[in-house]
Amino acid sequence: MGLTVDDLRPVARAAFGRGRVLVSAERLRGGTKKGVYRLTLDDGSTGVAYVWHPREDYWPAQAVPAPDDPFGHATGAGLFAAAHREFTAAGVRVPRLLLAPAATLLPGEVAVVEDVRGGTLQDLRWRDPRRAEAVLARLGDAVRRMHARRRAGSGRPGSGRPGSDGPKAGRAVQRIIFARALRDLSEAAARVERIAAARDRLAATLAERYAAVAPRSRYGLIHGELGPDHVLVDDRDHPVLVDIEGAMFLDVEWEHAFLELRFGDAYPALAVAGLDEDRLCLYRLALHLSLVAGPLRLLDGDFPDRAGMRAIVAHNVARALDQLA
Template sequence: MTGARKLLTRADLEPLAHAALGPARRLTAVTRLRGGSKKGVYRLTFDDRRTAIAYVWSPDEDYWNSGAGESDPRAPFSHASGIDLFTAAHDRLADLGVRTPRLLLADRTGRHLPADAAVVEDVRGGTLEEALQRDPDPAKAILERLAEALEAMRAHATRAFGKVALVDGGGTSHGTSCAEVVRDRALLDIAEAAGRDARIAGACEALDERIRNLTSAVRPRDHHTLIHGELGPDHVLIDAHGHPVLIDIEGLMYFDPEWEHVFLELRFGRHYDVLRSRGPALDEDRLRLYRLAMRLSLVAGPLRLLDGDFPDREFMRDIAEHNLQQALSLLRNAS
């Protein structure tokens, strides 16, 4: 999409807001929140000063919709967007006692808005990322509660792997193992990034070989645990009682916990130790494969997003550049 995107207005969202919270409240303001690349996230403000959040899944809200947004539910890393993925993830986490924003309305009818949409509670305590930047010591208690939530998720194991909506519905994913799925994704990421950056192109053969060698060292595993898949401190809100609240949950899946922990290590940095101390025993062979594959994903994905009209372009370039350097460093250190 090359033209200017149409943001939803108060008039657009009023029917949805009334369906979720009743006609007695008057919607007075609508604000699209920053950061969303797959769905629109709007704060709804009412005349009694209460607020709620609307999630909207539509092509105008999805910056990945230039072809990369095509979704195969049997592919664990396919486009993690849509109301069915959201509600399946929400219900699974709620069953486990893991806090997410309370669901007020899930609407697939198109009667209130010409798109799938949901309305959830507005958790106003800021993000864990902001709390850690302000003062890490008080935030440690929230980290410990987050570790407890991850422990509850890990305790829910299945033999199958893949997105929660698929597996909980009795489906099976493509591929014979998580490691194989990660390998194939990494090889695709190398090829895509090589077409956009000469440095990856120059290291393409060496990266391919390294990914294949790392995969061959991974031993089979017959169980998988529940993971968020993209759990950075910006995807954790803090409620009024100081409890962590997980958001952007559409990618929730059953997978190797090493994939989650590679991302946690990357995003939480020096604060990761609190999460690791309550974590499972991790397989070093998987960690080596997943660390390189994760870096390659965080090069190819942002570069792909920059092919379109994603607005925060410098931020996305910085992510791609940082992870490109890290991927090449992992390759050099292996030789």
Template sequence: MDDDALRGPLARAVTDALGGGLLDVRRLRGGSKKGVLRLELAGGESVIAYLWSAAEDHWPQADRDAAERDPLGHASGLDLFEAAHRRLDSLGVRTPRLLHADRSHRRLPADLALVEDLPRGSLELMLDQEPERAEPVVDRLAGTLAALHADTAPAMGKVGAVERLGQGGREGGQRGCEHVVLERALADLAEAAGREPRLAAVRPRLEELLRERAAAVRPRSRFRLIHGELGPDHVLVDREDRPALIDIEGLMYFDVEWEHVFLRIRFHERHDRLATVELDPARLALYRPAMRLSLVAGPLRLLDGAFPGDREAMRAIAEHNLRRLLDEIAPLF
């Protein structure tokens, strides 16, 4: 269903759920796993619509199929969103309010969520355009992360899956996070090396390095709640200059070091202000190259399909992370 065809069903959904009229629909950039649209309502208000359907998910089918068995796998869907939203609410972590959810498909061929619109935009935009005003928001984000990472569980996985296990103990036979990361990194390396000669040239030694670093990690019995992909583009700023987390479907219990490796990549020198807990150097040593490999292989895989977003930006992400990975491992070879 194209955007013009969505207008009528969305208008009916808004009227039924919120009692208002729909004036305009505008698709927002991004959204590789779900559709994200701003709905302008009569009376000057607006809400955000999330749509989850096969047509709105531009990742390969193999990624979607692996989601259930891989804690780091494809995170998409209304069920994941609602479970994550409930958990964040319970912790007092700010995220746009959920106004309405509908999985009936009576109006739209998609699962639908209507959420609060925070039109001031992202922390990424504020850091670029209003850096002095943004700095206190970064400090408040540290408090958000402290609340997030203080929540622990005896099993790893997406929030909903861990809740179903209960808090009684670790899932029988469950691997450690380091094994999940190693498996994913080796798969990403094999896939990306088939496309990129620079990676193919270092693949044998890099495989060895990843295995050596995974073997150096000691087992861990509890896991912390993490966002999983928390860059400044996934933090909105509300009217009180409070940070609000979005793209929360990947919320999971995992090693907190995975979160902080990504935070370091995205927040650079500001990452030190976001430190929440003591980090394990052995895990960081494994997760740094693994994260870079993920940020090379993922965008390249997305570009195999008909991704309608900024394709050049995706290529740039892959190239930047490939160069950083090669720079970081060069002294070790």
């Protein structure tokens, strides 16, 4: 979409008032589903605009998910606002809201949040491991607060009927994830020779692990893609969660399978007691298959970091096949 200063001036006026002038708008890297722009004003202060519009979304069009499927395309100001409320209520730091989501200032929807300038936790781990260790400890506290926020139904905040802000009861979460993993396996096998060669074994392993999972009726609040690149660091070395539109109430084991993958040897700082190992076994394999099929779909479009996506595919092909050992 490539919005300009002129495009974003009405947004800056609404967020910061008419007495301050927008002098630059820089599109930031990252984000596959929305545009992220740093707004710089004439007094040197800054904010960040999130813009939701089809032209800012690199993902190809997808089929409409089943009503009880929490894994549909996570985009839009409504999901952002609902997730922002949930994380704030849980005592989890997210960027302060400077302009509530609006649909009249631009084509599409826009919100403005504080500009957290400390970089990502991913970068900090390379730049200053000692500081990163303290941030990780605080992130572990945030994860535990987040996952302790429970609901009887699974699903995304803000994704129910109009006027409703809560998740809904539906199929068991493990059933949804199992069915999704089989679809991802089919899609991956059609495009990756190594997955195709092991397709039957992978399907049998998924079925075996699914059968071992016991029923559950309460779910915790999760981020959904909580990697170190989705954690910013503020000026007090506190972790700040971003890209929150995929937040949902779900088995927290799904998040922990992702945390294990993304944080590696730093994961123990984020671990919690009492996780269900049967769920983890199913969700680890389902996650690897998702991280093969999903990036391949993204590469069907014009996403710019193609080498990075191919690396994700290759890594998760290997990890999925390792599950058969």
